[in-house]
Amino acid sequence: MTDISPPRPDLWSLDPGVLHLNHGSYGAVPRRTQDLLSALRTETDANPMAWFRSVAGRLATSRLELAAYLDTDPTGFALVPNASAGVTAALATIPIATGSRIVLTNHAYGAVRFAAERFARQHHAEIVVVDVPLESDDDTVVAIIAAALDGNTAALVVDQISSATAMIFPIRRLVDACSEYGIPVIVDGAHAPALIDAPAGDGADFWTGNFHKWPASPRATAGLVVAEKWRAETLPLIVSWSEYDERMPERFDMLGTYDYAPWIAAPESLRVLEEIDWPRRRTELSSMLDEGAGLVAKSLGSSVPDVVNPAPTMRLVEPPWPGERSEDAGEAFKIRVSRELKAEITLTAFDTRVFIRLSAHAYNSLADYAKLADLLPSVL
Numbered sequence: 001m002t003d004i005s006p007p008r009p010d011l012w013s014l015d016p017g018v019l020h021l022n023h024g025s026y027g028a029v030p031r032r033t034q035d036l037l038s039a040l041r042t043e044t045d046a047n048p049m050a051w052f053r054s055v056a057g058r059l060a061t062s063r064l065e066l067a068a069y070l071d072t073d074p075t076g077f078a079l080v081p082n083a084s085a086g087v088t089a090a091l092a093t094i095p096i097a098t099g100s101r102i103v104l105t106n107h108a109y110g111a112v113r114f115a116a117e118r119f120a121r122q123h124h125a126e127i128v129v130v131d132v133p134l135e136s137d138d139d140t141v142v143a144i145i146a147a148a149l150d151g152n153t154a155a156l157v158v159d160q161i162s163s164a165t166a167m168i169f170p171i172r173r174l175v176d177a178c179s180e181y182g183i184p185v186i187v188d189g190a191h192a193p194a195l196i197d198a199p200a201g202d203g204a205d206f207w208t209g210n211f212h213k214w215p216a217s218p219r220a221t222a223g224l225v226v227a228e229k230w231r232a233e234t235l236p237l238i239v240s241w242s243e244y245d246e247r248m249p250e251r252f253d254m255l256g257t258y259d260y261a262p263w264i265a266a267p268e269s270l271r272v273l274e275e276i277d278w279p280r281r282r283t284e285l286s287s288m289l290d291e292g293a294g295l296v297a298k299s300l301g302s303s304v305p306d307v308v309n310p311a312p313t314m315r316l317v318e319p320p321w322p323g324e325r326s327e328d329a330g331e332a333f334k335i336r337v338s339r340e341l342k343a344e345i346t347l348t349a350f351d352t353r354v355f356i357r358l359s360a361h362a363y364n365s366l367a368d369y370a371k372l373a374d375l376l377p378s379v380l
């Protein structure tokens with residue numbers, strides 16, 4: 001039997017008195033990257049003029065490293081603050097004809113759906129939400145989404161890894177289905193960096209993903225990968241001095257007076273992941289989480305839903321949910337778990353179901369899930 005890599009909470013500064021089981025929402029930055037970030041901020045305030053003169057060169061270096069990590073062409077890779085910004089910039093670029101349809105699925109992240117709704121309102125277009133059952137296999141996912149596409153579809157906006165259901169979508173096959181009608185595909189890959197190799201390589205028109213989630217880079221660091229045909233037209237959301245800069249991706253670097261330190265420090269976290277042999281660890285975390293989620297489900301007399309292609313480091317547990325199913329009730333429950341059990345988890349809602357979504361990163365061990373399994377029944 002091969003040895004399992006030991007957990008590395010020592011590399012993070014997370015409070016050891018808390019069970020951290022929700023990396024998926026806001027990430028967590030390793031100490032080394034925090035140190036670099038803090039050094040960069042010290043440097044900024046030692047001489048702001050010198051710092052801002054140096055930013056362009058440092059961003060170019062950072063962009064190259066981040067693009068190489070995604071295995072994508074650096075000339076189509078722009079820095080954006082977060083996946084929300086990436087999706088919004090993509091929606092702002094594509095033509096949306098009056099009466100056309102923007103297609104999403106019922107797995108779409110709420111804020112991404114809001115972005116699509118804003119553009120639909122502005123262009124007098126329609127939003128179509130396709131219901132994809134949780135337990136669907138890839139063939140079913142493709143068949144259901146493809147059936148909703150037609151010559152009047154302005155875009156397909158689709159998750160690569162969904163938030164509420166932690167499910168991997170077959171992006172390449174969906175891109176192929178859209179190409180029949182020439183429909184632009186916007187991929188929300190918020191969770192994809194570090195969980196899917198070469199996540200932007202499936203031929204979508206736009207792909208966006210967060211470095212501040214699984215690669216553990218400082219918030220707010222994300223990438224937007226733009227297919228060649230859209231590069232000339234795709235603009236940053238903040239209008240600043242790069243407005244007439246024809247260079248892509250450089251024009252995304254200049255957002256006026258802005259905190260560029262996270263983008264410059266971001267590659268440090270990639271080096272931390274490399275040192276802990278992340279690809280192997282990700283596989284180990286996936287097995288550990290299968291076991292851990294099983295323990296939590298068993299303690300609640302419940303089950304782990306049968307997601308056909310789950311994200312490697314996230315699993316759902318379906319708790320017996322007493323009482324009201326509302327956002328307020330969910331928030332109140334998370335706060336209770338945080339205060340009374342000293343555990344951080346998240347809840348997600350899908351269809352009429354409520355799930356506990358558990359995450360695993362390199363600082364977690366099976367004992368974390370066993371402890372949650374012991375504690376949770378007291379609050380449910």
Ligand SMILES: Cc1ncc(COP(=O)(O)O)c(C=O)c1O
Pocket residue numbers: 024025082083084085109111112159161162163188190191210
């Ligand atoms: C699937 C998905 N899309 C988009 C986002 C938005 O990410 P951000 O808040 O970094 O813009 C998230 C955040 O959790 C997400 O899970």
